[in-house]
Amino acid sequence: MTRPGDVAGRDGAAPLPVAVLISGDGSNLQALIDAQQAGELPIDIRVVVSNRGDAFGLTRAERAGIQTRVLSHREFPTRSAYDAALALLLGGFEPGLVVLAGFMRILTPELVASFHGRMLNIHPSLLPRYPGLHTHQRALDAGDTEHGATVHFVTDELDGGPGLLQARVPVLPGDDAERLAARVLAQEHRIYPLAVHWFATGRLCLGADGQAMLDGAPLTAPVQIDAVAPTPADRAG
Template identity: 55%
Template sequence: MIKMVVLISGRGSNLTSLLNAATSGAIPARIVGVISNRPDAMGLQTAETHGVPTCVIDHRGFAEREQFDVAVAAAIDGFTPDLVVLAGFMRILGQAFVRRYENRLINIHPSLLPAFPGLHTHRRALAEGVRIHGCTVHFVTPDLDHGPVIVQAAVPVLDDDDEATLAARVLVQEHQVYPLAVRWFAEGRLHLRNGRVWLDMPQADGMALIAPQSVAG
């Protein structure tokens, strides 16, 4: 069983899905710490309810981003995790930080990368008129939202969608694929080759694409 630390900035809905999966035994992992850059993040209460230690490192107390990164890294290392998980952590992490946790730092992004990196993904998807949207779990690299893809989940964009309805549909998929990606990592089934993720799984070649409501494996 691996140990993981989760970084959050807000409500922590993906944290909740990971906690539930860990508690039920669906993933062979234990969340040993939750770190937030915001003292008012609702996810901190969720972690405490589950008996998980928490730590707040308020980014507003640091003049330089590098100083904040060093403080976060020190907190992470105090938990000695095998995996670091970004779950709605709304801070850009510097190159030194990312390299420190290379190949054991993952993130979930609310779009089908490489489409719509950055913020306001659902609004931009609607503005572009795409018919398929979704989310991506990926390894983090110094290039923002461009790390090797582990798994993606696709949802249809409906004619009457607005930003809120599309976001809600994508979030359902996020709560399925993030625990799945963690499970694959914990089981040692993920391998990086030439900048791509390979998955030890029958008929799996490179990244996996999960259709709505059909997570398996």
Template identity: 55%
Template structure:
């Protein structure tokens, strides 16, 4: 595919970047009609930056600790992203709460993956929280990003069963396998202009998705 036909994507990370790798793999195989224009991390020396370098993707590190406020960090981040003129911004394990100014700037063209069946368990420690609650199922959700933390319209969810002897680590591993499927799929839908956000609702092929999104399994 001619590179001029590829959708420009910027990926934000804070850690190992395994979901970034799933998207890189999809790009390199030709499944995803995208070009990752840059990978940006708020932490130096994380494996996700190695993954990007190995794929010859430009990288930036913007250390949030060097800024006097959340707003100042977000403005610098926004300026760096916009240098690459992305059509889609992907949060792949980016562990920062973003300001309303930032989320509004990319509204309808920024997606995040969250390790729970939203709207359950927004925030951190989702696997242990699901176990402690006695849930029979857990999973992952991809959603559009809005000013509400983990509260934007859900696009797709994948479920896994919680076994009797489950730990947070074993559950996280089960969920991660599905994250690596549903995140590239969401990027593909967006790149093929099948996925949009209108108002506060996700639409796939022009049809509104319900509050739990497309059910993967």
């Protein structure tokens, strides 16, 4: 199904079918929806799936006319059982790409294998630094002068798949985790649609050897976006 504002995908083909997984607010989902509706992103978000029925991202999807599904992990006895049901649900929408946008679940190898090379995640740190949770506080505790976000392919290793794109932001005097998180999140909204665009237009793929490829060449390190200059609000503290 093509919506107004969709643009052509690979080699002029129909927009790439996408499924998005969320657990919460869904601001990165909103960035993708906005880019799709503006005609800047050649995708068709077919479904948004959440493991939480109260996730605000579901409301964002519904407002955009996108189908939603809730699959609660609490209704399954094991992680494997949940992921098997999730793979079946996603498969019914035939996504060419699965986008994790704040999906707070550790995925089983079986689920990752079901969408090998077709699953992206965004993580709020400059991987390989600070995989897992509480990344902003960890960066502050370490005295880092720079922080950021990374888009990567999903593999069996938690936050360990090949990095594709990074945005860097300064850590400012007086920062706390909340202020730093907001600065990073603004950059996530820039780089996630860009990485999805690369994939949807055929520029980006995961090679047979597990290495990311961009424009036919091995991507040996994530593409870097320079640190963003502090805004007046940042300086004001």
